[in-house]
Amino acid sequence: MYKPISFVKPILSLIGLSLFSFAHAQNQQAQVPEPMPMKPQMTEFWEPEVKVITPGAMPANQMMPPPSDAIVLFDGKDLSKWRSKKDGGEAKWKVENGVFTVAKGTGDISTKQKFEDYQLHIEWQIPSDIQGQSQARGNSGVFLQDPSEEVKQPSDYWYEVQVLDNYNNRTYANGQAGSLYKQKTPLVNAMRKPGEWNVYDIIYTAPRFKEDGSLFSPARVTVIHNGVLVQNNAEIRGHTAYIGIPFYKKHGKAPITLQDHGDPSKPISFRNIWLREL
Numbered sequence: 001m002y003k004p005i006s007f008v009k010p011i012l013s014l015i016g017l018s019l020f021s022f023a024h025a026q027n028q029q030a031q032v033p034e035p036m037p038m039k040p041q042m043t044e045f046w047e048p049e050v051k052v053i054t055p056g057a058m059p060a061n062q063m064m065p066p067p068s069d070a071i072v073l074f075d076g077k078d079l080s081k082w083r084s085k086k087d088g089g090e091a092k093w094k095v096e097n098g099v100f101t102v103a104k105g106t107g108d109i110s111t112k113q114k115f116e117d118y119q120l121h122i123e124w125q126i127p128s129d130i131q132g133q134s135q136a137r138g139n140s141g142v143f144l145q146d147p148s149e150e151v152k153q154p155s156d157y158w159y160e161v162q163v164l165d166n167y168n169n170r171t172y173a174n175g176q177a178g179s180l181y182k183q184k185t186p187l188v189n190a191m192r193k194p195g196e197w198n199v200y201d202i203i204y205t206a207p208r209f210k211e212d213g214s215l216f217s218p219a220r221v222t223v224i225h226n227g228v229l230v231q232n233n234a235e236i237r238g239h240t241a242y243i244g245i246p247f248y249k250k251h252g253k254a255p256i257t258l259q260d261h262g263d264p265s266k267p268i269s270f271r272n273i274w275l276r277e278l
Contacts, residue, residue, distance in 0.1 A: 009156040016277035024273040035272060038244050043182045044215040046173035052189045055226035058197070059062045064121060066274035073256075074100065074273040082109045085146070085257060089221035093260075099125070100122075102140060102267035108260050110146055114253035120144075120202040126165040128195030135175060138165035138259040138268045140265060144221065145242070149253035153239075158254070159219055160240040161231075163268065178223060181240050186223075197271070199226055205278075207236075208251040218248070 021084040058182070064073055073081045076098035082091040086107035093109055094101045126138040147158060160181040164171065177198070178186030179202050188201055204224040211217050218238075223231035238246030258270065 041212040043241070043243070043245075044175060046172050048173070049170070050173050050176065050185055050187075052191075055190045055192060055228050058192075058199075058226075063123065063188045063272045064199075065074035066121070066272075070121075070274040070276050071113070072274045076271065077212075079109065081112055083112050084108075085110045094259065097269040099269045101269040102258075102260050104260060104262055104267055106260060108257050110255040111255040112255070114255055115145070115275065115277065116253045118204055119271065119276040119278060120200070120204065120256070121217060121274050122202070122270065123197050123199050123272045124163055124205065125197050125269045125271075126167070126194040127268065130165055130194045132264055133169055134171040135164065137161070137169050138266070139183065139259075140268055141240075141259040141261070142200065142202070143257035143259065144202070144219070145206055145247075145251070146257035147254035150251045150254065151249045153249070157240040157257075159204075159221070159236050160193075161200065161223055162219070163259070165191070165194060167193045173227040178222065178225045180231065180234060180236060181239075181244065183232050183237050184231065186225070187232065188228060188230060190228040190230060192226060201222070203278075206253075207248060209248075212248040215248045249271050 005259070043259075079091040079093060079100060082093075082180040083089065084107055085092055090108040091109040093103045120142075122142060130138050132138075141157070141160045142163060143157050144159040144161065162175060162177055162179045162181045164175075164177045166176040168175055170176075173185040174182055176186065176189065177191055178189070201224040205220045207219040208216040220233055221231055221236060222229070222233050236246075238248045240246065
């Protein structure tokens with residue numbers, strides 16, 4: 001006698017298997033562990049080591065005078081063009097003998113004026129008796145635009161060219177003098193020895209943003225350190241992140257900031273700072 005084939009049990013079995021597989025996948029997904037939090041070392045690059053060169057000699061106390069169209073940000077007399085980033089009041093760094101020196105613990109200082117694209121000249125000196133090693137050796141930074149108040153993220157820094165003593169002092173390559181901190185290593189190490197003046201000439205193009213806040217074009221920077229090209233129209237990937245990945249957030253013109261790093265080494269000094277808007 002002919003017996004019809006029953007499809008009910010196979011179909012039920014398939015449905016049960018599918019439901020089991022779906023539940024198992026959901027359970028597996030629910031049990032995926034959280035990713036480990038990022039650490040500073042994850043964005044530090046030690047290799048390859050940056051080649052060391054000797055920059056051309058510069059006569060003692062020689063300074064490049066500002067051109068006629070420059071905005072003089074420090075003329076050797078006072079910090080009237082600067083303010084305390086911490087409280088907005090008077091910049092508290094010490095001015096003496098035509099230079100000013102980081103006053104540790106007083107906080108960063110920022111220009112009162114806001115800028116976009118510019119050419120910046122700034123000279124800085126590591127003390128001749130500097131102590132410490134790696135990052136704890138004359139650490140500071142030039143923040144090319146600092147929109148932290150505008151974007152409401154004061155804990156983050158923005159677009160930093162590192163200032164550090166890297167004369168016979170190795171550190172991670174994307175954190176040494178002339179680097180775009182934690183982003184791009186300098187082409188060479190052009191440091192002068194402690195006690196001599198270092199010079200940065202910086203050409204900076206600010207980022208541009210669309211109306212919806214998304215990035216239209218990234219910031220770019222060229223850095224000449226002691227007459228030697230160390231950053232060649234380099235693209236800046238976003239804000240300066242000590243931990244994590246840089247990102248952009250829409251902003252307009254912004255101040256330039258100099259960093260009070262607060263490390264245990266002796267403080268560094270600055271002089272002859274001027275800027276040409278482009």
